[in-house]
Amino acid sequence: MKQFNWIWFVWLLLVILWNYIWVDVPPLADVLVAIFLSILAYQFNLKLKK
Numbered sequence: 001m002k003q004f005n006w007i008w009f010v011w012l013l014l015v016i017l018w019n020y021i022w023v024d025v026p027p028l029a030d031v032l033v034a035i036f037l038s039i040l041a042y043q044f045n046l047k048l049k050k
Contacts, residue, residue, distance in 0.1 A: 011041040015034050018033050018037075
């Protein structure tokens with residue numbers, strides 16, 4: 001089994017927090033924030049592997 005990936009766990013936690021803290025934002029904002037956080041997580045993951 002693959003090792004647990006903490007970066008994606010933090011990404012998921014941030015997306016969940018975003019959805020529960022800012023409940024009045026439109027769905028498009030939810031998608032954009034999830035994409036933005038995903039890009040940040042990916043970049044952070046790349047820097048850790050170097």
